[in-house]
Amino acid sequence: MTARAEPDGSFPTFAPTAERAPFWFLGGQARVLLTGAETGNRLALMEFVAPAGHAPPHHVHEDEEEVWFVLDGEVTFFVGDRRHDLAPGQVAHGPRGVPHSYLVRSAQGARIAAVFSPACIEEFFRANGTPVAEAGDMPPEFDLAAVAASAKAFRLSAA
Template structure:
């Protein structure tokens, strides 16, 4: 394990400042910026900054419930066969096993707070994906850490 990788344990007390990641942890994942906000065995939270035209294709977290609290912008979401939108102040709930995706199809940046419970291996996955530019390798590494992407083209409109 690299020295900068996340070690999960009890929730540490303290404040993660605006515009920063906990322990200065920030990831670049295929054009998205993820700021770690909180990490423990029971939950993992990160803030995203999503440029126009970006998104995360349909996938499933096999061992985690996931939530999104939208801070700025509007996300187009795929939730188990339905297309929805969520804007500032909306909370999106995605139980484990639910196929989902999110996209910023607007001309403005989107910003949101995401969290998963339990934390699982998501922070470890982000360490592995940081600055990786090959989408096929992203899919391969994700599957090794309990995030399974659906086959390309399996969801209309994705």
């Protein structure tokens, strides 16, 4: 399948919509910028905004490759037995089947873009997120056991 051009020959752009609104996930904010439905499930693009010290549990994606691009802040990515200390503009790759996590090191927090290929994992994040009611809201409590239990359906597991 190839990308479909618009009638004028340009390729589509995806404007902000309610579907792209931020939501809380594991103490940080996330939003889906490009869905699998928009790419024939080839890839999804998400943005994560996380506070200093934020570190999701070490985990494994059985189906998706993951690429992280640091937009703001300093983040350490742990991929397998390797450590990658990244600053804005730097990229790391998390191959499918390899345990990974990250730690936000900068005091001001960090903003990360993540590409997942193939797509559909964005539905895991949405299913376990809580809508952001208003800017400046504090993240709600989350039930890590419930998030972990829902991960099995998306072939995610603890490392």
